[in-house]
Amino acid sequence: MHERCEQCGNSTPPWDIIHCGFGDGTCELLCTSCFNARIAEAELERGPIRFLAFACSDLSKKLLDFVDVVSADGWEYALVYV
Secondary structure, rough: EEOOOOOOEEEEOOHHEEEEEEOOOOEEEEEEEHHHHHHHHHHHHHHOEEEEEEEEEEEOOEEEEEEEEOOOOOOOEEEEEE
């Protein structure tokens, strides 16, 4: 089942959709192209971006992988479920 990218509106297969929570408190489903554009824009605005991978488990003990996207000045740009 395809989901729709909330930025470009394209129907996107599940392996190419990214669930993002941004530093401003918003959450969006983005296709890879739109996510990459957002990260590039953030890097231009705030300086170099770091990607910090980590995992945690949900209440059912299922391990979930995340990537925290943080700017050089420590501002958290996005939390991505992968």
